[in-house]
Amino acid sequence: MPMATKEEQRKYQREWVARHRQEYLKDKFCVRCGSKEELRVHHKDRNLKVSHSIWSWSEIRRKTELAKCEILCQTCHVEHHRQDGAYQGGKGKIPTNAKLNSTIVKEIRNLSLSGSSNRDIARLLIIPRQTVDDVISRRSWKMV
Numbered sequence: 001m002p003m004a005t006k007e008e009q010r011k012y013q014r015e016w017v018a019r020h021r022q023e024y025l026k027d028k029f030c031v032r033c034g035s036k037e038e039l040r041v042h043h044k045d046r047n048l049k050v051s052h053s054i055w056s057w058s059e060i061r062r063k064t065e066l067a068k069c070e071i072l073c074q075t076c077h078v079e080h081h082r083q084d085g086a087y088q089g090g091k092g093k094i095p096t097n098a099k100l101n102s103t104i105v106k107e108i109r110n111l112s113l114s115g116s117s118n119r120d121i122a123r124l125l126i127i128p129r130q131t132v133d134d135v136i137s138r139r140s141w142k143m144v
């Protein structure tokens with residue numbers, strides 16, 4: 001057997017993260033609407049956010065981080081971020097052709113690490129799917 005390629009290692013990492021997320025979310029529901037569909041871990045206060053990479057952490061560290069979070073379904077999460085308007089200084093939406101900045105790029109990567117698909121991220125941040133793909137695969141914004 002040849003050694004695992006980078007792609008295989010990343011795949012393994014993604015599956016591991018997905019399993020831990022699933023395990024945590026299996027008896028949870030959305031705090032706003034009670035849905036059990038497409039749940040997301042949402043940081044209540046973005047200033048307290050340490051990282052979205054919590055699923056690869058030790059249990060005690062993860063619990064500390066999760067205590068700062070609430071569970072939202074995808075629909076309520078999107079709605080929350082729309083109202084929040086954090087992605088363009090409070091105006092609500094990023095135009096499709098918006099120039100990325102490092103804050104948005106970091107948000108894209110955080111969302112990806114937290115288990116959102118590229119499609120979800122594009123929808124959530126209202127940016128083209130191709131832009132998300134490029135950022136995640138580091139074809140663009142390698143330095144962030």
Ligand SMILES: [Zn+2]
Nearest residue numbers: 030033073076
């Ligand atoms: Zn909900």
